[in-house]
Amino acid sequence: MVDSKASVERSVIEKVRSRVSLNVNGGDSLGEAGCVSAIRSCTLARWLASHGEAMPMPALSAKEARDLALLVEEMAADKAADPDADTLHLEAAIDDLMYDHYGLTEEEDTLIERSLGLIFQTDEEEDEALARMMDGMGPYDPEDLVSEEIIRAKLRAVDGG
Amino acid sequence: MEVRYTAGFDRDLDRLRDTQLRRRVDGAIDEIEAASRLTEVSGIRRLTGVGPRYRIRIRKYRLIILLEENVAYLERFIRRSNDYRELR
Numbered sequence: 001m002v003d004s005k006a007s008v009e010r011s012v013i014e015k016v017r018s019r020v021s022l023n024v025n026g027g028d029s030l031g032e033a034g035c036v037s038a039i040r041s042c043t044l045a046r047w048l049a050s051h052g053e054a055m056p057m058p059a060l061s062a063k064e065a066r067d068l069a070l071l072v073e074e075m076a077a078d079k080a081a082d083p084d085a086d087t088l089h090l091e092a093a094i095d096d097l098m099y100d101h102y103g104l105t106e107e108e109d110t111l112i113e114r115s116l117g118l119i120f121q122t123d124e125e126e127d128e129a130l131a132r133m134m135d136g137m138g139p140y141d142p143e144d145l146v147s148e149e150i151i152r153a154k155l156r157a158v159d160g161g
Numbered sequence: 162m163e164v165r166y167t168a169g170f171d172r173d174l175d176r177l178r179d180t181q182l183r184r185r186v187d188g189a190i191d192e193i194e195a196a197s198r199l200t201e202v203s204g205i206r207r208l209t210g211v212g213p214r215y216r217i218r219i220r221k222y223r224l225i226i227l228l229e230e231n232v233a234y235l236e237r238f239i240r241r242s243n244d245y246r247e248l249r
Contacts, residue, residue, distance in 0.1 A: 071178065089176040092240050096179065096221065106220065119241045126241065130223060131210030133245040137169075138212070138227045140234055146171040148164070151235075154174045155187040 008111050013053055015102045016044070021056035034072040035065070043095045044102070047112045058101055068097055163232045164193050173238040185219050186238060193233050199226065 036057065039045065045055035060068065071090050078085040099109045113119045120126040177183060189202070196202050199215055205226075208214045213228040225237040239245070 067178075089240070090178075092221075093178040109221070113241070117243060119243050126223075127206065127208050127216065128210075129245045130216055130225060131208040131214065134208070134214055134225055134227075134236065135210055135212075137236060138234060139229055140165070140167055140227075144168055146166045146168055148166065151166045151171060151174065151190075152187065154171075155183045155190075157183070158180070 005111065008108055009051065012102075012104060012108050012112065013048070013051065015104060015108075016048065016053070016056065019056075019102055020059040022059050034076060035068050038068065038072050038075075038094050039098065042091075042098050043112060043116065043118065044098045044104075047116055050116070058098070060101060064097060064101055068094065071097070162193065162196055162199070164190055165232055165234050167234055167236050169237050170235045177238070182220060182222065186224065189217060189219060189224060190235070193226075199228050199233060 039057065040055060042055075048055050071093050075087045075090045078087050078090070095109075104112075110119070114121055120129060174183070174186075177186075192202050193199070199205060200207075202217065204219075205215050205217050208216055208225075215226045215228065217224040217226070219238075221241050223237075223239055223241060224235065225239070227234040227236055
């Protein structure tokens with residue numbers, strides 16, 4: 001088990017090291033200062049720091065850079081409108097973007113988030129927490145429901161609209 | 162089987178940025194609709210506790226489903242967390 005964990009950890013570090021990085025000033029090419037800050041504070045960066053590794057400034061594809069800039073802009077706008085705004089979903093999207101950039105597997109990103117205490121340590125614990133969260137929800141009245149047409153349109157929107 | 166969508170599930174979709182993930186949810190709904198029983202759906206697991214409630218893992222997200230009179234109510238689609246209370 002320990003060997004397996006160490007092997008997954010090594011795999012993550014190797015994947016990060018092996019991807020092309022920008023030089024120390026390369027973050028400028030990301031355009032948005034907030035993007036550099038978002039990369040440096042993402043979950044992967046914190047996990048790397050806990051393993052004595054620095055988070056490199058990744059050479060993002062044009063699409064990745066655009067997606068990151070949109071997320072950072074949205075987060076800044078939400079915080080400007082309300083300093084206490086909940087932006088966890090945007091931070092999570094940035095985390096996922098970084099995991100995807102480095103090609104991390106689900107096993108690898110699960111290990112990262114478990115080791116930082118961001119998620120439950122076992123599937124059973126998680127399922128119990130989900131059951132507790134949902135306890136008492138439902139049954140649902142018609143006014144609590146949304147049409148399939150609206151839901152499908154959201155799921156099939158080309159660019160997340 | 163019939164599928165219905167709660168306002169909570171709809172709100173969760175509004176916060177979802179990943180287009181590929183949206184496609185996966187779309188496919189999961191297709192699969193639920195085509196199934197005659199929820200237990201036929203791939204990757205589904207019944208949650209312990211009160212009520213016939215199930216979850217499907219889709220990457221880092223959890224699709225929560227309540228089964229009532231053979232109707233699947235899609236209740237939430239939330240990212241894994243260590244504290245689900247804050248998501249209510």
